[in-house]
Amino acid sequence: MRVLIQRSKEAKVEVEGKITGSIDSGLVVLVGFTEGDSIKEIEYLARKIVNLRIFDDENGVMNKSILDYGGSVLSVSQFTLYADTNKGNRPSYINALGGDEAIKLYDLFNEELRKYVEVGTGIFGADMKVSLVNDGPITIWMEK
Numbered sequence: 001m002r003v004l005i006q007r008s009k010e011a012k013v014e015v016e017g018k019i020t021g022s023i024d025s026g027l028v029v030l031v032g033f034t035e036g037d038s039i040k041e042i043e044y045l046a047r048k049i050v051n052l053r054i055f056d057d058e059n060g061v062m063n064k065s066i067l068d069y070g071g072s073v074l075s076v077s078q079f080t081l082y083a084d085t086n087k088g089n090r091p092s093y094i095n096a097l098g099g100d101e102a103i104k105l106y107d108l109f110n111e112e113l114r115k116y117v118e119v120g121t122g123i124f125g126a127d128m129k130v131s132l133v134n135d136g137p138i139t140i141w142m143e144k
Contacts, residue, residue, distance in 0.1 A: 002032045002034075002082065003031045003049065004029070004139065005142065006029075006138065006140075007054055007055065008027065008074075008135050009135045013074065013120070013121070013131075020126075023072040026071025026117070027049065028132050029073055029074070029076070032097075033096070033097040033105045038105075042108050049113070050066055050113070071117070074120045074121070075109065075113060075121050077106045077124045079097075079102065
């Protein structure tokens with residue numbers, strides 16, 4: 001399981017011109033799954049994400065988590081996080097989990113995040129337009 005986390009001032013996902021998820025300030029989390037991922041990885045990364053101290057405290061030091069800060073999460077499925085670019089110029093996505101299994105894990109991941117914070121989402125498998133104002137910019141990659 002891989003996630004790319006971006007601290008944002010605002011973000012939204014549009015599908016066919018309609019907003020399917022949006023947040024004010026918080027985190028945009030792009031998430032991808034691979035063979036062998038399970039609830040164990042989901043629980044670990046969800047806890048890690050909500051406790052990650054990447055928001056400024058009153059002294060301007062990144063010392064607060066989203067739980068302290070009070071923001072929301074915009075979760076977007078992103079199979080291309082498993083792109084393999086080692087051979088040729090066309091990425092291979094052979095390591096990305098297939099759609100039927102990945103959507104189940106994506107739903108579980110969002111349910112796990114909702115135990116801690118408000119979560120907006122895109123639509124799994126849709127052609128999504130993601131807009132965000134990256135704050136900092138702060139962008140962090142995590143894998144389990």
